[in-house]
Amino acid sequence: MELLGIGAFAKASRLSPRALRLYDELGLLTPARVDPVSGYRFYAPGQLEQARLVAWLRRLGMPLARIQRVRALEPAAAAREVRSYWARVEAETAARRDLASFLIDHLSGKDPAMSPTAAPPLEIRYAALSDTGLVRESNQDTAYADARLLAVADGFGSGGAPAGAAAVDALKALETDGVPAGELLNLLEDAVARATRAVHGVAAADRAPGEVGTTLTAMLWTGSHLALVHIGDSRGYLLRDGGLFQITHDHTLVQSMVEEGRLTAEEAASHPQRSLLVRALAGDGEGTPDLRLHEARPGDRYLLCSDGLSAVVPPDGIRRVVTSVADPAEAVRELVALAREHGGPDNVSCVVADVR
Secondary structure, X not given: OOOEEHXXXXXXXXXXXXXXXXXXXXXXXXXXXXXXXXXXEEEOHHHHHHHHHHHHHHHOOOOHHHHHHHHOOXXXXXXXXXXXXXXXXXXXXXXXXXXXXXXXXXXXXXXXXXXXXXXXXXXXXXXXXXXXXXXXXXXOEEEEEOOOEEEEEEEEOOOHHHHHHHHHHHHHOOOOOOOXXXXXXXXXXXXXXXXXXXXXXXXXXXXXXXXOEEOEEEEEEOOOEEEEEEEOOOEEEEEEOOEEEEOOOOOEHHHHHHHOOOOOHHHHHOOOOOOOEOOXXXXXXXXXXXXXXXXXXXXOEEEEEOHHHHOOOOHHHHHHHHHHOOOHHHHHHHHHHHHHHOOOOOOEEEEEEEEO
């Protein structure tokens, strides 16, 4: 088989000779032959398909280490890996887009909290409910809602209940009245630090401090924006224009395996370690929560819930209640009832809030 020199192969594959040399050093794309005297690299025509795949994945911005994994997979598994990677990119881009939109408006003098001609602030109508379920003897969840704060925490370990309550209490004291949206994330970051210290204090008093902690999914309201803090596997959803979207990312081992292409979403749903957290507010170390800014719109509905709902009730059941039950108080009652109808194996907590 006639081999192609590095220049001809670079032109055919749309990769630069410099990139090809780097990929050879990394073991990502090894030449078919290297001249022992000159060190000149030669490639087989059959390597063009692999080289073009590498070039396409680099254009997506995929890291080289992940490209190496994709190349080692069968086509169907490789497609799942690319789909998983791009879903994560889109989620991260959406978070940056929300913040960029705010900054553009703020720097243009359009920040609702700063502009004297801004429309009247929006309001939220809300309800919260927590239930022990049918199997657990005690409730380690905390669900809370008022005019400024929506929160769900799912404690774990022997001190899980006070850990979750302490995390939410640390956010209750945060004043958001008259705070520009641009400052909200800074204030929230400080409040999360207080929540982390509070959880550590609870854990330190426990007989097994390294096993005590809590998830936390909370939203702070300014009248036009909602700032989201999230860590763990409790969830936040947004109902907008008839579509229900998960706006949080599960910090679990199983979710990371899905993103790495090692599990399908269907396999993850029944995996025995689906509840194993990789990030939480815990006594054995500080997890780093996700922080995001959301611009609220009239008609939006938010659902925060513990995994006692999301891991037990099928998505269609959650969607039916969230889209069809108008009153937030009735909605949280029906969601808890659904979890109990499906066996109620865990504590279940819900917060539903409507923007109007």
